[in-house]
Amino acid sequence: MITKQLAGVCGLLLALPLLSHAVSFVAQPNVFTPDVLSEPTANQTLYGELADWPHTFTFYVASTTEVRYTTAIAPDGDPVSLLLVRETERGVSEVARQKGQNVAWVERRDRRLGVSLAQATSVTAILTPGAYKLEISNAENRGRYQLQIGEGSGGGFWRNIRDSFSVHAFYGSWTDAFFTWRVLLLLIGIVLLGGWWHRRTKTKHA
Structure with a gap:
């Protein structure tokens, strides 16, 4: 038996x-290969590992909408920073920025997956129609992170x-x-x- x-x-x-x-796992082989978010305002959770360069996500928004980003790391991991910019004719304009070293990382348990992570406060932004870039990085560009958009992935x-x-x-x-x-x-x-x-x-x- x-x-x-x-x-x-x-x-x-x-x-x-x-x-x-x-959930999705990010694989960016070099700094010139960003990920494209096909549904940038949909609830989703991304996991990535920095390896000497920042991770960049590009996307386009067709209508004005509010979006919320929440980053998390392993409890003993290196803090990560978040930068959101909008592309303009003259370059880019900053929409939101969160410096990892200035954030209080609070340990929380993900009840859906049963994993404990240190979570930063959420960053909320109003996106108007246009093209955007979202960057995750830290000083050494090393370490694993979780990026939650909206409520995150379900299943x-x-x-x-x-x-x-x-x-x-x-x-x-x-x-x-x-x-x-x-x-x-x-x-x-x-x-x-x-x-x-x-x-x-x-x-x-x-």
């Missing part, structure tokens, strides 16, 4: 990679489990995802189902 239960757990976990992420039960494993792996310890409530609930459910099936099979052949 235990073998069957373990096989079931492994099967379910192996199936998780087939699900799409609700159903299975997608949350997938995201939990991926985000924990991003911060260096994917096995910690086993201790999140969704995974524990899944494991308990499999054990109970296995016990019920074993008793049913045993009674049937008695």
